[in-house]
Amino acid sequence: MAVGGPDNVFLTKLDAAANWARSNSLWPMPFATACCGIELMATASSRYDISRFGAEVMRFSPRQCDLLIVAGRVVMKMLPVLQRIWLQMPEPKWCISMGACACTGGVFDTYAVVLGVDRFIPVDIYVPGCPPRPEQLLASIIDLQNVIMEKGTLSGKEFAERRTAEGPAPLSLEELRRSRDFLLEKAIEQEQSSQQPH
Amino acid sequence: MSTTEERLKERFGAAGFQTSHFRDNVRFDISSENIQSALAFAKNDCGFDFLAELTAADLLEYPDARNRFRVIYVLVNTATGERIILRTHVDLPDPTLPSAVPLWKGANWMEREVFDMFGIRFSGHPNLKRILMPEEFVAFPLRKDYPLRGRGERHNFPVITRAES
Numbered sequence: 113m114a115v116g117g118p119d120n121v122f123l124t125k126l127d128a129a130a131n132w133a134r135s136n137s138l139w140p141m142p143f144a145t146a147c148c149g150i151e152l153m154a155t156a157s158s159r160y161d162i163s164r165f166g167a168e169v170m171r172f173s174p175r176q177c178d179l180l181i182v183a184g185r186v187v188m189k190m191l192p193v194l195q196r197i198w199l200q201m202p203e204p205k206w207c208i209s210m211g212a213c214a215c216t217g218g219v220f221d222t223y224a225v226v227l228g229v230d231r232f233i234p235v236d237i238y239v240p241g242c243p244p245r246p247e248q249l250l251a252s253i254i255d256l257q258n259v260i261m262e263k264g265t266l267s268g269k270e271f272a273e274r275r276t277a278e279g280p281a282p283l284s285l286e287e288l289r290r291s292r293d294f295l296l297e298k299a300i301e302q303e304q305s306s307q308q309p310h
Numbered sequence: 311m312s313t314t315e316e317r318l319k320e321r322f323g324a325a326g327f328q329t330s331h332f333r334d335n336v337r338f339d340i341s342s343e344n345i346q347s348a349l350a351f352a353k354n355d356c357g358f359d360f361l362a363e364l365t366a367a368d369l370l371e372y373p374d375a376r377n378r379f380r381v382i383y384v385l386v387n388t389a390t391g392e393r394i395i396l397r398t399h400v401d402l403p404d405p406t407l408p409s410a411v412p413l414w415k416g417a418n419w420m421e422r423e424v425f426d427m428f429g430i431r432f433s434g435h436p437n438l439k440r441i442l443m444p445e446e447f448v449a450f451p452l453r454k455d456y457p458l459r460g461r462g463e464r465h466n467f468p469v470i471t472r473a474e475s
Contacts, residue, residue: 188464191442195470223451223460224443231465234472270474294461 131264134204135225135257138167139254141201143194147245148211154220155246155254167254174200179256180233183243185213191232198233204268208252209235212242254275314356314394321351337395345398346408348385352415358385358394361410366418366428369399370454377401379430385412400430409434427452 117123140162144152156162156170171177174197184196198207210216211216215238217227229235235261239252262268315329318338327348348372349437352358363384370373377399388395400407409432410417421432422441428448432438440447447463449456 147320169414187469191467198470220460223456223463226464226467231469232467233470257474290457 117206127265130266131261134264135260136166137169138165138173138179138206138253138256139166139169139198140179140181141174142170142172142181142183143197144181144183145186145190146211146213146243148183148214151243151246152181152183153251155249160246160250160291162250162253163251165257167253177201178205178226180205180207180304181210181249182207182214182229182235183210185220186226186229188226189224189239190291191226191229191273194229195233200273204264204271206236206256208237208239208249208256209242210239210249212240215240218242314352315393317356318348318351321355322348330457335393335395337397339397339399342398342400342407343383347384347397347412348396349385349413352396354386354396357387357389358392360386360388361414361416361420362386363394364410364424364475366424366452368428368452368454374406379405381407381424381430406431407432411435429453436466464472 114128142149142152144150154160156168162168174180179202180198180201198205207229209215213220213225214229216237217305219226226232230238235250237256239248241248262294315336315338318327326340326344328366330339331445340356346442347419361383363382365382367380369378369380369384378401379399381398381400383396384393387397388467395432398407405428407430409421411421411432411433419441421435422438424430424443425432425435425438427438427450439445443451450463
């Protein structure tokens with residue numbers, strides 16, 4: 113507080129003012145694909161009341177949101193949609209990966225389910241649980257508010273510093289080897305068939 | 311012996327198919343050449359007007375299996391409630407069956423699913439393309455020689471980082 117100023121004026125850093133405003137009015141984009149979506153709806157209900165943390169304005173258009181909540185498993189056919197939604201959201205934006213499936217693929221370790229959305233889009237907060245209780249999601253929103261208060265800047269330059277994908281390595285060695293073997297087999301087959309006299 | 315079995319015997323001969331029972335299921339194994347006429351006969355002459363299910367199974371590593379794929383048609387007579395199962399078998403390299411869409415329109419999506427998952431083609435189908443997997447997917451994932459975790463298809467996406475988005 114400035115000394116000697118009027119009572120209804122106080123001084124602060126512009127970054128801190130922006131962070132305070134942003135962290136207390138998160139607009140979530142619910143990307144609910146499975147049972148975590150039900151818990152997400154429960155979190156928004158009057159029983160748990162996400163609006164106590166200023167994040168009650170759920171919009172179903174990514175253009176109006178700044179917090180992507182990925183709730184549920186994401187299959188390979190859905191991942192391009194998720195990426196497009198993420199790209200359509202205006203800056204500054206954050207992402208919560210909610211539940212075991214969104215974080216790691218969960219029990220759905222099959223050909224169609226992506227092993228964690230953090231391999232393909234940036235994630236700020238991970239919420240464990242299958243599905244997480246509403247209290248856990250509220251705790252993650254409080255955590256995200258703390259992250260914004262600590263690291264946020266008015267121009268969002270803290271985002272530009274992160275140049276690599278977060279989370280685990282995008283390919284597991286075992287699957288790399290398997291796909292390489294498959295491609296090799298295919299190439300050998302093609303070569304053999306092309307060598308045969310017609 | 312059910313009357314349906316007698317009528318099928320009349321139509322296709324006792325050697326034309328094999329009958330087996332499991333609990334209260336009656337199953338008729340028919341060759342893939344005769345399956346379309348058998349389905350038409352069941353629908354038009356025996357009153358099986360509802361195709362309840364059309365699915366397939368991969369018999370790779372199945373004990374005593376002589377063919378690679380089994381395609382299963384479950385038919386229901388909605389007037390009497392009678393239910394029969396017709397089965398036929400197809401093999402690689404070109405598993406093809408006549409489509410059941412001219413008989414039951416409901417076979418359309420079920421045949422597309424069988425094509426998507428097993429790669430069995432249905433000749434005469436009006437729109438035989440993948441129904442569940444993406445169009446650019448190359449494999450048939452319910453074949454037993456396809457690995458459960460895939461061949462890396464689920465990793466084949468661009469990575470979006472903070473600096474780019």
